[in-house]
Amino acid sequence: MPGNFQNNVNYCKFYFIFADINHAIMKTVLSIFLSAISFVGISQNLTDSLLLYYPMNGNCLDSSGNGFDAVVVNADLTTDHNGNANKAYHFNGIDQYIDWPNDTLLHPDLPVTIAFWVKYDVNDYLMSFLFDTDYAENNYSGIHVNLDPGMRISFAFGDASGSTAPSARRSKTGTTVIQTGIWYHIIGVIRGATDMDIYVDCINDGGTYSGTGGNMEYTGSPGSLGRVDTDVNPGPPHYFEGSLDDFRYYNRDFSSSDIEKLCPFNSIFETSIDKINSYPNPTMDYLSLDNIDDDVKQIDIVDIFGNIVMSYSIETSLNVSGLQPGIFFLRLIDANGSIKATSTFVKL
Template sequence: MKRNFFRATQMLGVLLALTIGSPVMAQINLSNGLIAHYPFNNDALDASGNGHHGTLFGPVYAMGYDGTANGALSFDGTNDWIEYISSPIFQPQLTTSITAWVMILDLDSNPVFFNNWEEDDYNGTWLHVLPGGMPTTGFADGGAIGPSSRRSYSATSQILTLGEWHHLVAIVRGPLDMDIYVDGNQICGNYSGNGGSIHHDPSLPGSSGLTDAFSQGGNPLNFFHGKIDELRFYNRELTADEIKFLSESAPDTLYFKACEGDVLDLQGPPGIQYSWFPHTGLSCTNCQFPQLTVGDDTLYALGLMDTLGCSSIHFFVIQDDSCCEMQEGAPNRADFDFVPSQGFPLKLPMAEVNFEDLSDGAVSWSWDFGDGNVSNQKHPSHVYSNPGMYWVSLTIRDEVGCKHTITKGPIQVLQPNLFIPNVFSPNGDGINDVFKVEYEGNEPVYIEIFDRWGLIVFRGGASQETWDGGDQPEGVYFYIVRIGNDIYRGDLTLLR
């Protein structure tokens, strides 16, 4: 459905410019200068035709910004990312534009897109969300991570709201000539860095979802936590009209439920010129009130010019109706089971549930996992990203086209318990003899302990998460505990 939507909007822009002569629509050509386009509609293929396809390393499909099932990619913030095939086209000189629909689920660092990425080095250009929900963009000269190798432009306060879709545009023209737009509005920010000219390494791919977490090598990575949809990369500056067009998430849209062969009476708003697309099934293509015989096409677009000479776009979506509803008293043929079963709470971040379809005679499946994510697989798996109580619905169609729906739950998802002690006494009495981080989650735990002069006296990893004090004297020490992307700091007292 969503691919048809963007095919219709792009072709309608040309159609309106030719048939209605709108000066606004004439400026919208979303294929001009397009390096890569990722609709993320059940795949990570490059829809631009340039072949810069993506390979998924963990992300799962989720509901898109416009409500399209499996129309976006969901990243768990732990180890999900995408690698894009690169080419000389994928590594342009300035000016560039990056645009995407983004939903963040935490206020940590959330990398959206890098066109030339390598750990511990700065290359290419990017669109990124800094800790605190502040969008940033820029370019790098190929040097080590740090301000001496980059030029960047960043918002100065929180712009993005957790759990909400935002449309981002980053335009980079030069060291002190960059713009960021959020939901169609240009935002203010600050420039930083003193790097040289943009640099690309021809051997490196592009990426979405990961970047360096700290300033030098050997440190963990930051991973995107949330959803990304409709990612585009251009070798030119997007116009104000194109930015407005892309950021308008909900054009005037009417929805109809119908089955193939039904006849619908469509009604356009008042105007003086009309242009419908596509033409198939319509009784007329330049009138206000055409009749539509429903066929394979599910999206129709109307280009309209009103009496003031202003043009607009209106969409008519044909949704498949339940052409055969369950009769009263008929058995419900939908059924499913899931593991872990009801009554066994799950702990974040690896709150994965496996679903098994047990329906009778199903030929299609539509799952709603209760957190805004859906699937049309027969036996899907789903990872919950946030704590809560979730009810899961399965709707099937049987062999004669009838719909059956069943809902089960709740599935309880909890935050893992965490305890970091602030005192221990390694005296051999069996009580508090070691410093140990108590954590019920599945992410690795990294520990660093420093003395009062800032020297590391202990470093522990996933297989060594306790410290017995070694030969260190009594006193106050300081710890840094890293669990996934989260960092905890505090002081620790050692008593002999």
């Protein structure tokens, strides 16, 4: 009896210690979950401050409700980012473009958010000038987007001072090297000269600032898709060669939760691509992965703000002990930069 009694006492001690540990874990998980719910909830409707929206579903009519239908000049309908025929526009890099109306509402002050799908045909930054919200000859004004010589996405605004030199603009250039023949979802949030965010496929792309221009100004010209005039000499503008789809233009800042709402199939919370098993979940130090495809070359850990916080070469056991407690997302990337599989885990 004394032996059995002692065993029962030890069992009870173990049970209550185990229960206390589980209770602490559940409190931590609940706290993390409630924080994430709070984060997701602080956002606006995607129609708030939407200036114009071109889904490009067989035409370039404005779906924002503001009536800013565009005029298509030679651009051809093409297959969109979902594989649907005649649901996007292709530009030949020679003489094709789309102009939207010249209205003061489309010349807003900062902040501005612009989102779109794009696919580049050629590895030539001189044929990457995608759009200008104030198309003026030989004059940086409004906001324009292009690739830099390293094929990285760049958002810029001009001060309308009559120049196309760096002294007339403010720019931010991302870090992702854009590949030809691949659809990318791009979001640019422009708040000020050194306060911009670029998202490539829903991931904050970081980047560097350049230019010494003044505040953003306009010349009173209409915006144009498919061309930007950055040449100080008389001559044709730079035309875009590639495809454009689902173009949105907002007169407001976007929070991280707004970005998440706008993110397409490969968002950080939901995805239609493959899932991968990760365990234990929640975890405090190591996370194990099962059945990694042979074509996966990199594993990224992404936080709820869309930032890559860790990257690994191919490993089946990841050391995550250095992460702060929270909800994180795994992305398994192939050699082409495409997401092959995802998973979600909680770090205690």
